[in-house]
Amino acid sequence: MKDNFIKSSAIYFIGTLLLRGISFFTLPIYTRLMLPEDYGLYSLFTASLSIVTIFIGLQIQGTVNLSYNSRSEEEFESYVANISIFPFIILLLCLGALVIIPSLINVLQVPSLMYGVMMLVQAFIGVVVSIYTSELIIKKQPKKHLCFSLVFTLLTVLLSVSFVLMMRNQSYFAMVMASTLANTIVFSYIFIKYVKRVNVKSLKQDWLHGLKLSLPLIFHVLSHQVLNVADRFMLAYFKTDIDVAIYSVIYSVGAIVQMIWTSINNAWVPWYFDHLREKCYDLIKVYAKQYIIFFSVGTTLFLLASPEITLVLGGKQYESGIYSVPLIVLAYFxxxxxxxxxxxxxxxxxxxxxxxxxxxxxxxxxxxxxxxIPKYGIIGASFTTAVSYFLMLMFHYIVVVKGMKHRDFPDYYMWISIVAIFISMLVTYLAIHHFIIRCILCISIIIVYSLYLYYFVMKRNQLKLMKK
Incomplete structure (x- = not known):
């Protein structure tokens, strides 16, 4: 089981590097092909899309992991297909409302009815895609997950770049149209797989079960999305679309940290749930400790390299954002x-x-x-994001450790890691214009961590020999 966790983590991690590599390789293309105003408008479109997706699916995709262990393989596959139909009903209702009341486009923050329809369609498909990828993750099929995600990403990028090149003067529309087409193609593949699994007899029961688990999550996910996108809408209101574009670029840079975490977490969650059921608390602590150390080192290296990463991905016109990236990285930590x-x-x-x-x-x-934001603009928005996520961390820490009396994580290492990241941020700000100093620090950290890993592996091997 331990080897499976490491193998799955490696596949998800490599897959994430590939996917983010593709996405971030194309980000400089978008920022150079599109006007900053158009890029800012598209960022607002995706921000609205993330909120609409919650209402289309009512977070029913979040029940896939929770329903896996309580059902047989056949029942689970039927459940997954059945709950995929639910957001389609919501989609039809929303499309009807949009046609009857065209002024709803103002709520969606889009310029015309066509944009509103494309947003709703993308939201529906996004829910179905999330259901399918959650199924692959909980079934521990990282290779299938990687292949699907890779094809989806490449298709989206290919269509987006092609459409933007063909419609340079309408790059905002080109991006929305391309992403809608890519989503539709991917949905066709999932539809073919799911349609034969649908069990009409258990449809109502599965919907009720799913909604019972998902409805409490709506407020969590909705609040989380508001947390992610409120600053962009406020920047657009108090400042300009160019500020939104700059903030979106630095947010994308900081999101690299989140994507690395997501890739490892995809392997961690099934492994953690299995060992939690078996009450292997000591083993969980050992792995959690190494996990925190690894991620802290990775985040520190990323912080030190963030000025160059921002310039490469955004270009000179987004250079002013380098001072805000460390705060976004801190938030994701x-x-x-x-x-x-x-x-x-x-x-x-x-x-x-x-x-x-x-x-x-x-x-x-x-x-x-x-x-x-009115006074400090982009850096102010970044600061409030970091503060908000720290408050979330403190709440969940108090609930689990103090309220639920559960301690299978090394809390001491959590506090040490926070101090370490704060120090790394301070060093990054002090040396933000000193590339050589930051390079030397990165090399030194890699050497020290490599020696630590060598010591840890040797010590573990010695313990195994002693047990034998």
Whole structure:
């Protein structure tokens, strides 16, 4: 089981590097082909899309992991197909409402009815894609997950670049049209797989079961999305679309940290749930400790390299964003840490607790943004994001450790890692214009961590020999 975790982690990690490599290789193309205003408008479109997706699916895709262990293989496959039909009903209702009340496009923040229709279609397909990828993850099929994600990403990139090149003067429309087409092609593949699995007899029962688990999660995910996108809408309101574009680029740079975490977490969650059921708390602590050390080192290296990464991905016109990237990276590091506690809450099906923290953080984020963004702009938005995610971490830490009396994570290492990342941020700011100094620091950290890994592996091998 341990080898399976390491193997799955490696596949997800390599897959994420490939996928993000493709995405971030094309980001400089988009930022150079599109006007900053158009890129800012497309960023607002994707921000609205993320919120609409929640209402289309009512977060029913979040029940896939929770339903796997309580069903047979046949029942689970039928359940997955059945819940995929639910968002289609919501889609039809939303399309009808949009046609009857065209002014709803103002709520969606899009310029015309066509954009609104494409947003709703993408939201529906996004839910179905999420259901399918969640199925692959919980079934521990990382290779299939990688192949599917790789094809989807390449298809989206190919169509997006092609459409933007053909419609340089309408690059905003080109991006929306390309992503809609890519989603539709991918949906056709999933539809063929799922249509034969549908069990009409259990349709109502599966929907009710799914909604019972998913409805409490809506407030969590909705608050989380508000937390992610509120700053962009406020930047557009208080500042300009160019500020939104710059902030979107630096957010994409910081999101590299999140994507690395997501890739490892995809392997961690099934492994953690299995060992939690078996009450292997000591083994979980050992792995969690090494996980925190590894991620802290990786985040530190990323912080030190972030100025160059930002310039490569965004270009000179986005250079002013380099001062905000460390704060976004810090926010995503807090996401990594609170993931330990949220995973436990999910394992115990305490889904009613999770939205409270996210809602409080979203409220704090909005209030702080109202006061800070008008004066400090992009760097102010980045600061409020970091503060909000830290509050979420503290809430989940208190709930699990103090409230649920559960301690299978090395809390001491969590606090040490936070201090280490703060120091890394300070060093990055002090040496932000000194490339050589940051290079020397990166090399030194890699050498020290390599020696630590060597010592750790040798010590583990010695313990194995002693047991034999």
């Amino acid at each position: 807090f996401v990594f840490l609170y993931g330990f506690y949220v995973n436990y809450e999910f394992a115990k099906e305490k889904t009613t607790i999770i939205p409270i923290a996210t809602l409080l953080a979203a409220i704090v984020n909005i209030v702080l943004n109202i006061y800070i």
